[in-house]
Every structure is written in C-alpha cells, then in structure tokens.
Amino acid sequence: MLVNKSIDIPYQQLPFKGQFNVAPLGTFRNELTDQPHRHDHFQIIWITRGKGRHMVDFVWYEVEDNMIFLLRPGQVHQLDCEREGHFLYFTEQFYFTNKHDKETLYDFTNLFDNWHGYAPITISDHTSTSLHGLISLMAQEKTTAPHCSQGIVKHYLNAFLLLIEREKKRNAAETMMPFTHDARVVQLRRLLEQHYRTEHQVGFYANAFALTPKRLNEITKETAGRTVTELLHDRIVLESKRNLAFSHKSVKEICYELGFEDPAYFSRFFKNNTGISPQDFRDMMFK
Structure with missing residues (x-):
C-alpha cells in the first residue's frame, strides 16, 4: 500500500529559487517528503548512506550506500528510508540555455531514459570521491551569488552527469544488460x-x-x-x-x-x- 487514501498526485515545491540547486538530503522536509509525490524538474538523489526502500513509479527498490536515483519530471516517487547524501535538481532550460549549449554540452536526457527498465545506479568508491568533489564545487559556486556563474555550474554539472553515465554503463555490464544509444x-x-x-x-x-x-x-x-x-x-x-x-x-x-x-x-x-x-x-x- 502506498497511501491510505486516493489523492491527486502533488508536485512538491522545493524552497529554493532558480532552475538549479544542490543541497544535502534532509535539508528540506514537509508533509509530502515521505509520501508519493513528483517534481517538475530533473532530480538526482544520491544516497551516500542509507537503509530502507525507495519507490519509483510503483516499484520499490532496496536502498544501499552509494546509490543514485535519477528522476525525470513527473515521475512519482516515495522515500521510506533512513538516508544521508545529496540531491540536485535542474531544468532542461537551465542546462541548455541556447543552441550553442546543445552543440557543446552532453545530452543528459539519454541518461535519464529507462527504456531497459528503471534501476538505481550503484557508485564505485573511486567515482564517489570525484562526485563529492564536484558537489562541493557546485555548492561553493552557488554561494557566490549574485556573482555565481551559470556557465561554471553547468560545466561542473556536465562532468557530474558524465561520471554517472559511466557508472550506469558499468552497472549494465556487470548485470549483462545492454547499454545502447540511438x-x-x-x-x-x-x-x-x-x-x-x-x-x-x-x-x-x-x-x-x-x-x-x-x-x-x-x-x-x-x-x-x-x-x-x-x-x-x-x-x-x-x-x-x-x-x-x-x-x-x-x-x-x-x-x-x-x-x-x-x-x-x-x-x-x-x-x-x-x-x-x-x-x-x-x-x-x-x-
């Protein structure tokens, strides 16, 4: 059972301004946080330490340390776990501001596709170190507002997404699942x-x-x-x-x-x- 009564699936509004943010898990909680809800942006939930489960579109996944969940806009999810870690959210408009960005930045939309079935991504210790560094750099740049450079943040985010894609391919290889792109x-x-x-x-x-x-x-x-x-x-x-x-x-x-x-x-x-x-x-x- 997911909830005890039928409701319209709410879009949870986070208390952050702008089309991008990065923060520790647990920074923000309200009555929706542990109930089924969805967001109107892309979201990365990186659980560095956790125990419990996480539901994404009616499927429950056991939470493990160093596990990343990628969520597209509109996906319903529900956290039912103890967790420490980080979350990032961003919009496609933030990442691809103009045509030049489309030509020079990595197209992350394929990373969030789940044609082969949804699955969280397990992160290796080596990659975890690099991701922590990029999280710190993005968070540090955000604190320089109003002088924060969107371009710098996007390139840090670009590297972050590329590392996750590499880990996704590694996960697929270990489970003998094909990882192809067209x-x-x-x-x-x-x-x-x-x-x-x-x-x-x-x-x-x-x-x-x-x-x-x-x-x-x-x-x-x-x-x-x-x-x-x-x-x-x-x-x-x-x-x-x-x-x-x-x-x-x-x-x-x-x-x-x-x-x-x-x-x-x-x-x-x-x-x-x-x-x-x-x-x-x-x-x-x-x-």
Whole structure:
C-alpha cells in the first residue's frame, strides 16, 4: 500500500529559487517528503548512506550506500528510508540555455531514459570521491551569488552527469544488460511523452522520422528491446496507474483523458497489459 487514501498526485515545491540547486538530503522536509509525490524538474538523489526502500513509479527498490536515483519530471516517487547524501535538481532550460549549449554540452536526457527498465545506479568508491568533489564545487559556486556563474555550474554539472553515465554503463555490464544509444530513440521518447494521450498509432511516430512503421519498430527493438507499440502501451499503462492510485478520477474519466473512446475497451487494454482490471488495481492499492 502506498497511501491510505486516493489523492491527486502533488508536485512538491522545493524552497529554493532558480532552475538549479544542490543541497544535502534532509535539508528540506514537509508533509509530502515521505509520501508519493513528483517534481517538475530533473532530480538526482544520491544516497551516500542509507537503509530502507525507495519507490519509483510503483516499484520499490532496496536502498544501499552509494546509490543514485535519477528522476525525470513527473515521475512519482516515495522515500521510506533512513538516508544521508545529496540531491540536485535542474531544468532542461537551465542546462541548455541556447543552441550553442546543445552543440557543446552532453545530452543528459539519454541518461535519464529507462527504456531497459528503471534501476538505481550503484557508485564505485573511486567515482564517489570525484562526485563529492564536484558537489562541493557546485555548492561553493552557488554561494557566490549574485556573482555565481551559470556557465561554471553547468560545466561542473556536465562532468557530474558524465561520471554517472559511466557508472550506469558499468552497472549494465556487470548485470549483462545492454547499454545502447540511438538519437532517434531519444527523440521518439520525447514524441511519446508529448502525444501518448492522443496518438496511439505507430504510423504517427514513424512519419515523424520519415520511416516506415516496420523500420522504426526494428530500431526501437534493437535499442530498447521493445516495439513502438509496446513502448507506447507502457507509457499509457503507467499514466493509468498513476491516476488510478493517486486521483479521484473515475475509470471513465481516465479512459477519455488517455484517448480511449470506449471505457470497456480501455479496461480490456489495461487488464491485457497488467493482468488486472483498472478497478481491481485501484482497490488493491488501498487495501
């Protein structure tokens, strides 16, 4: 059970100004901190010492020392653990201020993708030392306001993200999970995020790349291990679960919001993908 009553999933507002910040874990707590909530920015939670569990989009993960959780805007999470460490948040607008940034800075959006399934990243002791140094540099630069240089902070953050990506690849190699990158799949994720409520046909997404549906499916199957339809259905099911678990919306309302015209068909779709009906899923969450 996640919470004891159905609520609209809140966006937690942090008491910091600007589009970037770094602070120790535990700096800020309110009534939402230990309840399911989400943020409208990218967030990195680095637990240097911890014990307990952390839920991300309905899956609980056991917390270990030197573990990093990467959260995209809108992902629902809930901390249920003792923890020490750091958190960073930033917006895409902060990181990519202009076209020049797009050409010179690392495209972190792929790092936050979870095509192969979400998983926290275990950090090696060697990398941990480097990350601690970058945290200190970013925090120190922030204290120089109003003379803080956004460019300097972005380059520290750039190095921080690159080190995390290397650790993610190391984790994948140790678990025999492939770690591949295709810019078209990154763009497809963005398209799915924008249109999954209204566009349910593969042809719409294939046309955006001037590809046939068959070819786009081959690309996503090779890179993500899933077809476009499977990726689309995964996203629809996730949003369905979020609404069923954390809102007062009826199944019919959720159905229409996600682009389905027939509530009965939506219920069959949900059951085919989860093994349980929408109402049974909602009831199960609050037993």
